[in-house]
Amino acid sequence: MAVVGFAQAPHVRATEGTTNGVEMLVPVFAELFAETGLTKEDIGFWCSGSSDYLAARAFSFIAAVDAIGAYPPINESHVEMDGAWALYEAWLKIRTGEVDTALVYGFGKSSAGDLRRTLALQLDPYTVAPLWPDSVSIAAMQARLGIDAGLWSERAMAEVAARAHGGDAVDLLGEPYIADPLRRHDCAPITDGASAVILASGERARELRERPAWITGIEHRIDSGSLGARDLTTSPSTAASARAADVDGVEAAELHAPFTHQEILLRQAIGLGDDVSVNPSGGPLTGNPMFAAGLSRIGEAARLLFDGLHGRVLAHATSGPALQQNLVCVMEAR
Amino acid sequence: MPLSAPLRVGFDYTRSLGPVLGHFMTELRARRVVGVRGSDGRVHVPPVEYDPVTAAPLSEFVEVAAEGTVVTWSWMPKPLAGQPFDRPFAWAMVRLDGADTPLLHAVDVADPSAMSIGMRVRIRWAADPIGGITDIACFEPATNPLPTTYPQFAEPSTTPTRPSPQPAGADRLARGRPPGEGGGRAGDVTMVTTPIHLDVVHSVSPEESKYLRALAHGKLLGQRCPKCHKVYIPPRGACPVDGVPTTDEVELPDVGTVTTFCVVNVPFLGQRIKPPYVAAYVLLDGADIAFLHLVLGCAADEVRMGMRVRAVWKPAEDWGTTLENIDHFAPTGEPDAPYETYEGHL
Numbered sequence: 168m169a170v171v172g173f174a175q176a177p178h179v180r181a182t183e184g185t186t187n188g189v190e191m192l193v194p195v196f197a198e199l200f201a202e203t204g205l206t207k208e209d210i211g212f213w214c215s216g217s218s219d220y221l222a223a224r225a226f227s228f229i230a231a232v233d234a235i236g237a238y239p240p241i242n243e244s245h246v247e248m249d250g251a252w253a254l255y256e257a258w259l260k261i262r263t264g265e266v267d268t269a270l271v272y273g274f275g276k277s278s279a280g281d282l283r284r285t286l287a288l289q290l291d292p293y294t295v296a297p298l299w300p301d302s303v304s305i306a307a308m309q310a311r312l313g314i315d316a317g318l319w320s321e322r323a324m325a326e327v328a329a330r331a332h333g334g335d336a337v338d339l340l341g342e343p344y345i346a347d348p349l350r351r352h353d354c355a356p357i358t359d360g361a362s363a364v365i366l367a368s369g370e371r372a373r374e375l376r377e378r379p380a381w382i383t384g385i386e387h388r389i390d391s392g393s394l395g396a397r398d399l400t401t402s403p404s405t406a407a408s409a410r411a412a413d414v415d416g417v418e419a420a421e422l423h424a425p426f427t428h429q430e431i432l433l434r435q436a437i438g439l440g441d442d443v444s445v446n447p448s449g450g451p452l453t454g455n456p457m458f459a460a461g462l463s464r465i466g467e468a469a470r471l472l473f474d475g476l477h478g479r480v481l482a483h484a485t486s487g488p489a490l491q492q493n494l495v496c497v498m499e500a501r
Numbered sequence: 502m503p504l505s506a507p508l509r510v511g512f513d514y515t516r517s518l519g520p521v522l523g524h525f526m527t528e529l530r531a532r533r534v535v536g537v538r539g540s541d542g543r544v545h546v547p548p549v550e551y552d553p554v555t556a557a558p559l560s561e562f563v564e565v566a567a568e569g570t571v572v573t574w575s576w577m578p579k580p581l582a583g584q585p586f587d588r589p590f591a592w593a594m595v596r597l598d599g600a601d602t603p604l605l606h607a608v609d610v611a612d613p614s615a616m617s618i619g620m621r622v623r624i625r626w627a628a629d630p631i632g633g634i635t636d637i638a639c640f641e642p643a644t645n646p647l648p649t650t651y652p653q654f655a656e657p658s659t660t661p662t663r664p665s666p667q668p669a670g671a672d673r674l675a676r677g678r679p680p681g682e683g684g685g686r687a688g689d690v691t692m693v694t695t696p697i698h699l700d701v702v703h704s705v706s707p708e709e710s711k712y713l714r715a716l717a718h719g720k721l722l723g724q725r726c727p728k729c730h731k732v733y734i735p736p737r738g739a740c741p742v743d744g745v746p747t748t749d750e751v752e753l754p755d756v757g758t759v760t761t762f763c764v765v766n767v768p769f770l771g772q773r774i775k776p777p778y779v780a781a782y783v784l785l786d787g788a789d790i791a792f793l794h795l796v797l798g799c800a801a802d803e804v805r806m807g808m809r810v811r812a813v814w815k816p817a818e819d820w821g822t823t824l825e826n827i828d829h830f831a832p833t834g835e836p837d838a839p840y841e842t843y844e845g846h847l
Contacts, residue, residue, distance in 0.1 A: 183503050185706050189738040196744065207744065223510050223701035233737060236744025280701040284581050288697065292514065293522050294547040294634045295605055297695050299583035304592045305605075307575030315573070315618050347576035347613050391553035395594060395602035396545060399573075 168261055169372035169379030170498060172205075173466030173473075174198040175362035178454030181278035182359040186222035187230035188274030191361035196234060199270070199363055203375050207236055210365075211266025213243040214257045216250035216273040217458045220285055231274060242266065249273055250362065250462030251423075251484030251494050257366050258385055267368040274361035275457035282357050282457070289487060291392060302488065303354055307346040309399040309489045310428040314348060316400050318435065321348060324427035328352035331452035352452075355425040360456025362463040380469035380480075380498040384412030387494035389487070399489050402436040408495040409437040409481075417497060419444040419471050420481040421464035425451045429490055433483060437495070447471065461485060465496050472500045503710040504822055511698035518691055521550045524562060526690040530632040534624070535562045536600050543601035547634070565599035568623040568643055572596050572603040576613040582698075585639050591616045595640055607639040615642065632690030708736035708747055713822035715752075719814065723788055725749040731789035755812035755827070757785040758838040760846050764801045777801045783810060783830055784846050791846050794824070798831030807837035 176191040184190030200206060213235060217228050228245045235241060244260075246252045250273020257269035277285075283301035290296040313319050325336035332352065342350045365375075372379040388404035388411075390397050397403075420443055424430035430452075434445060446452075448467040451460050461484025468482035479499040486492040518526055521537060525548050528535045537548035540555040544563045551558055574593040580586055585607035593616070594603035608622055621643035630636035705713065708724055712735045715722035724736030724747035731740070736747040762781035765774075779801050782791035796804050798813070810830035820826045 183704055183707075185704055185738065186701075187738075190706060193739050193744060193746065220699070223508065223699055223703070233739040233741045234744055236740060236742055238742040279703065280699055281581065284583070285699060287583075288699075291547075292516060292695060293518065293693060294525075297634050297693075298585055298606065299581060300592055300605055301577075301581055301584075304575045304577055308573040308592060308594055308605075311575060311618070312573045344576065344613075345578070349575070391549075393545065393547075393549050393553055393602070394605055395547075396539075396543075396549065396553040 168258060168366060168368050169376070169381045170364055170465065170469035171367045171372050171376040171379050172199045172203045172365035173362070173469055174202065175459070175463055175466065176274075176360045176456075178358045178360050178456060180357065180359070182276060184276065184359075185230075186224060186276045186279050187227050187233070188217065188276065188361050189231060189234045191274055191359070192231060192234035192272060192363070195272070195361055195363050196270075199365055203365055205268070205365065205375070207241075210268050210270045211242060212257055212260045212269040213241055214253040214260070214269060214271050215243075215245045216248050216253040216271075216462065217245070217275060218247055220288055221275050221277060221280070221282075221457055223280055249423075249458050249460065249484050249486050250364075251465055251482075251496070252387065252461075252486070254364060254366065254462060254465060254496075255385060255387060255494060258382065261366060261368050267371045269366045270363060271366065271462060272361065272363035273456075273459035273462040275459055276359045277357045277457050278359050286488070290394075295394065303346045303349065305394070305488050306354070306426045306429070307349045310353070310426065311348050313400045313428055313432060318400055319428050319431040323431060324353050325350075327427040327430050328452060331446065331449055349426065353427040355451040355455035355460075356453075358454045358456045358460075360454065360459050360463075362456070362459040362466055364462060364466050364469070376473065378473050378475060378500050380472040381501055382496060382498050384414075384497040385494070386411040387492065389492040392491070394488065397489070397491075400432070402432060402490045402493060405433055405436040405483065405485075405490065405493040405495065406438075408493050412495045412497045414438075414481050414495065414497055417443060417479050417481040418477040419447055419468065420483065421448060421450065421468040422446055422483045423451055423461045423464045423485045425455050425460075425485075427452065429485075432490065437481070437483070439481075444477075461494065465498075468496070469498055472498060475500070503704045503707050504713055505702050505704040507700065507702050509698055509700050511696065514695045514697055516693050516695070518693060519550060521548050521559065522693075523689060523691050524548075526632040526634075526636075526693060528564075529634070529636040530630045530690055532567075532626050532630060532636070534565050534567060534597060536565050536597075536602075537561060538563055544599060545602045546597055546600035546604050563599065565597045567597070568621065569595045569597035569600070569603075571608070571616070571618055571620045571622055573618060574608065574616045576616070582700075585635075590639070593622070593640065595622055606637055609639045609641050633693050706738035708738055711750070712736055716824060716826050717820050717822045719817065719820060719826065721753040721755055721785060723751045723753050723785075725751055732787060733790050734785060734788050734792065751787065753785045753787050755785070755814075756833065757783045757788070757791075757810060757830075758843050759796060759804060759806060759808040759810055760784050760791045760843045761806060762796065762804050764804075779804045781810075781830070782846075784843055789846070792824075794827065795829040796831070797829040803832075805837065807840060807843065809833045809835040809838060
């Protein structure tokens, strides 16, 4: 099975569109169909990732289905997760042999609400969420743990940001904290966006693309929902996923790290060497549309294979506070 | 520019606690902290119902101290709504003495320079504990002078049940509410109520914005799909058949046909009309999709499929960018529309 197409909406701070994602998705689907020569009738299975909490309305993903033009009825599913997990479901669906193509999409309009507060609602509802700890503050506590343990430094974090944005790490260290020890450059921007990927099985993939991105391993794992029970300086679920997906020999990695220290943490957890190119697309620090950014990592990594830039690549997606749940997808050209 | 409007969505989540969290909250109300011993011997605070590694159910409670050590922290210069303070404070993970896992909470210090990993802190209890995580108002440096008095509190079994007060300052958080009934000993905390409110700004699509602006002038504006030529009201960002935005504008009359309907007999929260009344799908002449509205002006049992109806508008001075400008639809008295004219819209 292979990724044969990828498209995404522009990363913007705030769209004028609805929280249903329709306005972002219509052009993304059109681009994918133009790129692959497929039409909506050719797609065997549709799967999306989005969140009603982010959209602040019930069944927002049903409204998004309008973007497909879902008549006659389509074979469709949804996960209340990043689109990367929708891709995992589509991968399973194709493996059943029931269909040979799938279109996977994710979308989120973070600008409609206060993202830091909305994300507090994914925390333990009994002992944590009633305090409304926000996503940036939790990441900041994780960053400090690693700094204290000598696993990374504010300087190393600034260097990650400088590589993503341009600029000089020393200058960045002169900026004020927004959540000590995190500065603005350590945090992914709040972004509205959508992305979509087409998967196809063996023969179909070869028809559709000269250099498909063949999936050789895709795995996801989750760590405890109890923040205090986790070792936040590493990511056991990422490490386990990477072992299961067999990441040996990858030349580039798209890592879904919404915070600079998390990129370093993930490199360490996966065991990526210095020779592995990390986030050549710019990564989430240059655009982090909720529920699409993980799927975009898979698309961006696949694109490296489409374009013949690499032979074996890794994509990572995350969800939950402080990298709680993680997915690793390894792809190669053949 | 598309139209937009703020919306506050909210719900008071009421959750039953079960034996582990129920005991934790009951003890908190008595200003004690208990953890639970995990499969590996670690003491988890807050307690977890199942071991994070082995998933074994846990039940061995261990009382821990109200004082502990900061494991990590971050600084919150501009607190968000609902957080423990509305002035700058620190978030911290605090390992209480006797516990092996840290608890996330706020530390009340004036400045980040007062914070450090390893610093000793202790619980500042809420004045009026009722069985929720916010019974811990916050932590404070252990070097602070001890409070001279806490309000008297009774043992859980004799603590009177009372409604959740509206707290102020550090106490303005969602509070647990002791229930009137449930498992465990009489008076144990078995439920926790957490009000959740999110503020959002909803935008409507460019197509819907034109429709809503036209309504403010008393006009019903639909749009035609450029592919299937169907007329949608409201117009849509994507034709649900073809997945393309609707384009050509079509002004529609305020007369149409009832395709299907129901008689509302059941009262519900927020109901504006006394039952029985009729909610009906009205297919405007020239439209290819029906919308939901009220049919009044006749007895509920006289409404029927195919009935011809006309909009009854509110006074023009009350119009806004909303379909509520039409107060309801009323029968025109014309003969009913033949079934074939609307059978494709059922």
